[in-house]
Amino acid sequence: MPGQGFRPVFHPAGLDHALRHALQDLRAGRWGAMARLLDETAEAAATAGAGRWEGWTRRTQILATVAAGTDVVLAWRGEQPGSGPAAVMHGRVAVERAVRAHRAGHAHARALLQEAWTACREAAARAPADPVPWIGLLALAGCDARAPRAEHRVRPPAPMLPSGPWGLFAEIEKRDPHNREAYHRMLQFLHARGDGSVAEAVNYAQWAASTAPRGSALHALPLYVRVERYRRARGHEHALDLHWVAEDAVREARRAMDSWFLYCDVPEASQLDLNHLAHALFGALRFADAARVFEALGPYYTTAPWAHRTPRPADRALAEEVFLRARARCLSG
Structure with missing residues (x-):
């Protein structure tokens, strides 16, 4: 039988070995490998052409799913308060926590949503070319989907599409057209x-x-x-x-x-x-x-x-x- 004895592995980094190392460091309570990886990723994004934000978006998203259960990003910001990547990761972690709390019906979900909104706005001001803070705001819009505010009921860009947070979507498109995570959000x-x-x-x-x-x-x-x-x-x-x-x-x-x-x-x-x-x-x-x-x-x-x-x-x-x-x-x- 093909693959006899084969056992599949679930790991968020998959074939991205550099990300795997950063996640190991993160789980051990250290932020150094994450900071180095994101500096390298940002540098690569700055010199790449179309799709240059793809690796940055993917890595920050996966790192945030692990960092959300720790205070590692908070420690990183304390050590490097002027770091742009640290500010973006702060927004990422805040969004991850807020979305989890909303889905679980947590009593503090509303406060966490406001905290995440503020963190994403601050990150957007710190890194104006980065689509990730706007992706965070789009993710938070999903917590408002059942009774959307006016900013989440914008006319769509094409016929046959429903209204939604298309203004946030447009901000991402300006920075990174066809961003995978934005479309999934x-x-x-x-x-x-x-x-x-x-x-x-x-x-x-x-x-x-x-x-x-x-x-x-x-x-x-x-x-x-x-x-x-x-x-x-x-x-x-x-x-x-x-x-x-x-x-x-x-x-x-x-x-x-x-x-x-x-x-x-x-x-x-x-x-x-x-x-x-x-x-x-x-x-x-x-x-x-x-x-x-x-x-x-x-x-x-x-x-x-x-x-x-x-x-x-x-x-x-x-x-x-x-x-x-x-x-x-x-x-x-």
Whole structure:
């Protein structure tokens, strides 16, 4: 059997070994490796062309998911109060904590949301060319999706799209067109709307993919919407087997493969995007293409979207079993 004895690994850094080292240092309560990594990343962004903020956005996001449970960024700011990266990470951590508190219905969620808003505004003033503080504000808008304020009900940039925090989105687009995280944050806003329909998310994802350049991870965005449609269809099991082999599902998987994966730098790619693509190609019965994505992933995997093919999505062991079966089936060819 192909891959017999293979065990997948979940690690937020994936193939980014420099980020892995910084996360290890961060978990040990030290900020030095994080500061050095972000200085190097910022320097690379300053000299790069299109997509120059991609690595910066991805690394700051992943670092914040770990730093949010610590006081390491606070210590860093205390030692280097003039550091731009430290200010951006302060905003990142504040947003991560606020969003978590909002989702959990925490009593202090509102205060944390205000604190995060202030931190992002301060970071935006400190680093005016950086899209990340504005991405933080867009993430906070998702906590306001059910009863949005006027600034989160702006007219969309294209027909068939719903109103939303498009002013914040435009600020990100000015700084980093086709920023992956920004488009995903907007999708999260649409999913969080009390009156939002799946059709709105479908239209949005198709618009995003149709306007994205070749090599952009936005070509994988419709795959996320399809997983959400699948998740909401649970209870109608007779329809689920056809969900992934429908003509539009196969077309979405092929477009993500041909327009993004074949041109992407795999170590720089989102593990979630790679897992969603492998999942979509497997479901579309395109096993040879899926095998290429599984091979690119190496030992790494994410529980989503595989967990949604199980009867208990919160059970990570079941998600791993589905991933292993799909991987073995595709590699056996």
